[in-house]
Every structure is written in structure tokens, then in C-alpha cells.
Amino acid sequence: MKELAEALLLPKKVAVIKCKGHNVGTDxxxxxxxxxxxxxxxxxxxxxxTEKTVLMCSETELQPEIDxxxxxxxxxxxxxxxxxxxxxxxCTETDGLWRGPDGRPIxxxxxxxxxxxxxxxxxxxxxxxxxxxxxxxxxxxxxxMAQYLIKTCEQCTKFNTxxxxxxxxxxxxxxxxxGKEIIIDYTDMIDSVRGYRYVLMCVxxxxxxxxxxxxxxxxxxxxxxxxxxxxxPRYGFPEKIRSxxxxxxKNQDLQKVEAMLGLKHAFGTVYHPQSQGKVERMNxxxxxxxxxxxxxxxxxxxxxxxxxxxxxxxxxxxxxKFTPHELQTGRAFPGPHSRxxxxxxxxxxxxxxxxxxELQSLVSAFSKQVTSQQEAGKHTPPPEAEWVLLRxxxxxxxxxxxxxxxxxTERTSHAVRLRGKGDTWFHWSQCAAxxxxxxxxxxxxxxxxxxxxxxxxxxxxxxxxxxxx
Numbered sequence: 016m017k018e019l020a021e022a023l024l025l026p027k028k029v030a031v032i033k034c035k036g037h038n039v040g041t042d043x044x045x046x047x048x049x050x051x052x053x054x055x056x057x058x059x060x061x062x063x064x065t066e067k068t069v070l071m072c073s074e075t076e077l078q079p080e081i082d083x084x085x086x087x088x089x090x091x092x093x094x095x096x097x098x099x100x101x102x103x104x105x106c107t108e109t110d111g112l113w114r115g116p117d118g119r120p121i122x123x124x125x126x127x128x129x130x131x132x133x134x135x136x137x138x139x140x141x142x143x144x145x146x147x148x149x150x151x152x153x154x155x156x157x158x159x160m161a162q163y164l165i166k167t168c169e170q171c172t173k174f175n176t177x178x179x180x181x182x183x184x185x186x187x188x189x190x191x192x193x194g195k196e197i198i199i200d201y202t203d204m205i206d207s208v209r210g211y212r213y214v215l216m217c218v219x220x221x222x223x224x225x226x227x228x229x230x231x232x233x234x235x236x237x238x239x240x241x242x243x244x245x246x247x248p249r250y251g252f253p254e255k256i257r258s259x260x261x262x263x264x265k266n267q268d269l270q271k272v273e274a275m276l277g278l279k280h281a282f283g284t285v286y287h288p289q290s291q292g293k294v295e296r297m298n299x300x301x302x303x304x305x306x307x308x309x310x311x312x313x314x315x316x317x318x319x320x321x322x323x324x325x326x327x328x329x330x331x332x333x334x335x336k337f338t339p340h341e342l343q344t345g346r347a348f349p350g351p352h353s354r355x356x357x358x359x360x361x362x363x364x365x366x367x368x369x370x371x372x373e374l375q376s377l378v379s380a381f382s383k384q385v386t387s388q389q390e391a392g393k394h395t396p397p398p399e400a401e402w403v404l405l406r407x408x409x410x411x412x413x414x415x416x417x418x419x420x421x422x423x424t425e426r427t428s429h430a431v432r433l434r435g436k437g438d439t440w441f442h443w444s445q446c447a448a449x450x451x452x453x454x455x456x457x458x459x460x461x462x463x464x465x466x467x468x469x470x471x472x473x474x475x476x477x478x479x480x481x482x483x484x
Contacts, residue, residue: 081126087111089123097124104155115153122152128457131164139171164456172404172449173415179406180398180443182429193343196220196255197246198294201233201263202302208317215241216301218294220257222342223332225297225324229317233261235269243272255279259291260439284430284442300327397426403446405433420449 036052038045090113093101098113105116113121122130134140134148145161154160165171199217206212211229215237218225228245230237246253256273258264260282273280283291304323305316312319328340329348340348404417421433430440454462 083112083120086120086123086126089125090121093124100155106153117153119151119153122149122154122157124460127154127160128460131160131456134161135164135168139168139174141165160456166450167453167455172420173417176416177404177447179445179447180400180403182398182443193219193222193224194250194253196257197253198257198291199238199264200258200291200294200298201230201261202298203233204302204316206316208315211317213237214298214301214320216294216298217241217246218297219339219343220293222339223293223297223335224339224343225301225327227301227320227324229320233263235263235266238263238269239272242276242278247276252276253278255281257281257283257291259283260285282440284440284445297327397428397431398443398448400446400448402449402451403431403433404449405436405441406445406447408445417447420452422451 034044034048036048038048040046091111101113101121106113106121108114115121130149130152131145134145136148140148142158142161142165145165146158149157149161197217197219199215202214202216204212204214210231213230213233215228215230216225217228226246228237228241256278258280263269264280265282270280301320301323304326305319308314308319308322309316328343329338329350331338335342338348340346401423402420403423404419405421407414407416407418410416419433421435423431424434425432430442431446432438432440
């Protein structure tokens with residue numbers, strides 16, 4: 016830095032000229048620019064691509080070559096119990112070398128882990144290819160060891176495809192009256208109209224009555240406004256609100272308001288929209304209705320939304336066999352079709368009290384019929400898996416397919432909570448059954464060798480012999 020500062024102070028005047036770089040030519044500007052560029056590269060120690068590149072790698076420990084002498088030495092280290100098993104399986108010893116019934120050398124203890132890893136290879140092949148790669152060796156449990164190695168292989172566990180747990184199709188318990196439970200969800204309309212792009216959809220779990228609130232953003236502020244200014248003043252306080260795990264529903268602001276109003280919020284399983292199937296289906300139905308209405312009337316979706324909601328509220332639901340308006344109000348939706356003079360109705364002048372009791376009995380009759388149409392599914396016991404792998408929902412091809420294994424802490428017939436994953440519920444269809452983490456094949460062989468050594472030492476120890484006498 017000192018030399019650079021002194022060099023900058025030498026000239027009395029400095030001229031800064033901008034010229035186009037990386038040019039090919041013979042003029043003085045191009046030659047001067049290229050010369051300055053070359054000097055800067057040399058000073059910085061830049062290596063040109065055309066120069067020879069030397070690749071440095073760390074020194075690796077080479078495995079000793081395997082010959083029959085070394086195989087015999089390793090076979091002699093086998094425990095007496097293992098050699099007894101070899102004899103029981105028809106193995107023979109010739110010139111100190113143990114061979115299997117088919118004449119192949121027996122895979123000795125000190126060579127098994129290396130042979131297994133080499134057979135598995137950098138391509139992480141399966142059992143069939145491993146057995147072919149190990150074709151020169153014999154062992155009574157060769158295939159079992161190959162299967163165990165693959166089962167405990169970390170990369171195979173995370174990347175291999177495997178079936179997920181599939182619970183039986185179930186239903187949410189049917190509510191006994193309107194307004195007790197609502198399901199909410201945001202849907203993106205893509206096209207912005209007067210600044211509104213999203214719709215906050217709300218469906219009554221009992222009647223299927225839809226409410227749609229256009230919003231400019233997907234945020235908790237719009238949810239709070241909808242509940243406080245729109246839904247509650249019209250229909251009262253619901254006992255439960257169900258939604259997905261989006262940040263606009265699962266945040267402190269909305270939780271504080273719900274706590275003040277005495278509302279209970281239940282969240283579905285993550286990455287499983289079927290948990291909110293009723294409102295997801297309503298999103299699709301509303302968009303289909305809007306598409307038809309907009310195509311016919313040339314209205315935008317914001318102006319056509321009330322017409323779509325009116326059509327849904329007055330249409331018979333295939334599940335309940337009633338319209339949402341009938342279940343909500345106890346009477347048919349008033350319209351031109353209800354005023355046709357085809358059937359003579361005797362008009363009754365009822366008092367308010369008599370009308371209330373008649374309406375109450377009518378709604379009670381509706382409720383019994385709806386209950387018979389929406390019988391809850393049979394109770395099925397939850398899956399019995401104690402350890403599971405969790406599927407990675409958003410992944411690149413080069414990233415693991417599974418995470419875990421995780422231990423199951425809580426379970427229902429369709430969802431599960433996992434140790435280390437907080438209070439989030441995961442659907443069983445996102446999990447694959449796994450076994451409790453086990454020791455690797457090398458750890459098992461090391462423990463067996465240690466026990467064999469301890470057993471041999473105890474047999475040769477004179478102190479232990481005297482104690483036994």
C-alpha cells in the first residue's frame with residue numbers, strides 16, 4: 016500500500032481515458048489497453064486457461080491387495096462358533112482355505128464391510144446387483160447382509176421411492192346446526208379488477224352456505240375484517256373456524272382477535288388440501304360459475320360474483336339433497352319458479368310464535384335427513400407405524416426424497432405428529448413406514464469381533480481358570 020501511494024504521487028497530472036476493452040486490433044488504443052490488462056493479470060497471479068492445470072488431491076490410504084494368503088489369514092480370525100456354522104453348511108477346508116459348498120471362498124470377517132461397500136458401489140445398486148458383484152464369494156448370510164446394508168444406507172433411505180401410508184377415506188363429523196363451524200380459504204382469481212385479485216371464501220360446514228369476500232391481499236388483516244365486519248354481524252359467532260396452515264391464517268394478529276372473540280381455530284394437515292375439501296370444492300364451483308356468467312354477460316368476475324353465489328345458494332346439493340338456502344333459512348329460495356300458479360297453496364296467517372315453532376320443526380326434520388345422507392364413515396384404527404419417513408414436498412431432482420426417520424408422538428386415523436417437528440399435523444399419505452434407526456453393518460461386525468476377542472481372552476486367562484476351579 017505504501018508503494019502504491021508513493022507511485023500515485025509521482026505524476027503531476029493523471030489522464031483517465033475510457034476505451035472499449037477486450038478488442039482485437041492493431042491501433043494504439045487497443046494495444047495499450049491489452050498491455051495494461053496483461054500486466055494486471057500477471058501482477059494478480061492470474062493463470063490463463065490455456066496453461067496446464069494441475070489437479071491436487073489428498074493422499075488416500077490404499078487397501079492391501081487381496082490374495083489367497085490374506086484371505087486365509089482373515090478366515091483364521093473367525094470365531095469358533097462361526098467356523099462350526101461353516102462346517103454345518105457343508106463347507107470344507109483345503110490347505111488352510113475355507114470354501115463354501117459350491118467351491119467359492121468364504122468371505123472372511125475382516126473383509127466383509129469393504130466387499131459390501133464396493134459391491135454397493137458409488138451407484139448404490141440394489142440387492143440383485145450386489146449379489147452379482149459378490150459372485151466370487153460365499154457366505155451363509157450373504158444376501159441378508161446385502162439387504163441390511165441397503166436398509167441402513169443413509170442415501171438409499173433418503174432417495175429411494177417407497178409407498179406412503181394410505182389411510183381409509185374418512186369424513187369430518189357432521190355438525191348439528193348451521194353456523195357452528197365454518198371453513199375459510201383464499202383463492203387467487205389471477206385477474207385484478209379495481210385492485211381486487213383474491214377472494215376469501217367461507218363455507219358453512221353444515222349447510223354449505225357460501226360467502227365470498229373480495230380482497231386486495233392475502234393477509235390476516237382481511238380475514239379479521241371479514242369476520243368482524245361481515246360474517247359475525249350477519250350470522251353470529253361460530254364455535255370453530257377451520258383453515259389450512261397459511262401465514263394469513265396462522266399468525267399472532269388473527270389468534271389474538273379470535274381469543275378475544277372466543278373463537279376456536281383448527282388447522283388441517285400441511286400440504287394436504289383435502290383436509291379443507293369442502294371449501295376447496297367451493298372455490299372450484301365458484302370459478303366455474305363465474306366463467307359461465309362472465310362469458311354470457313361480459314361482466315368482470317367482481318361484478319358477477321353475487322350472481323354466482325346466488326346460484327350456488329339456491330341449487331340442490333348432491334350430498335344433502337337440499338339447497339344451502341333451505342338448510343340455512345328453512346324455506347325455499349324465493350324466485351320466479353316459486354311463484355308459478357301451477358299448484359294451489361293455501362295461505363295461512365300464522366302468528367310469530369306459531370311460525371317460529373313450525374320453522375323449528377321443519378329445520379329439525381331437515382337436520383335428520385341431512386344426517387342420514389352424510390353418515391360418518393366407519394371408525395378405523397390409526398396405522399401402527401412407530402417410525403416414519405416424511406416426504407419432501409418441494410424438492411429438486413438432486414435433493415433427498417425423504418427426511419427422517421421420525422418417531423410418532425401422536426396419531427389419529429388420518430394424521431400424525433412427529434418428534435422434532437413441533438405441533439404440526441402431517442397426513443399419513445405424506446409418510447412412509449420406517450424402522451427404528453439401527454446400527455450399521457460395520458458397527459455390528461466390530462461388536463462381534465470385540466465379543467469374540469473378550470471370549471478368547473477369558474478362555475486363555477489363567478486367573479479366570481483358577482476362579483472357576
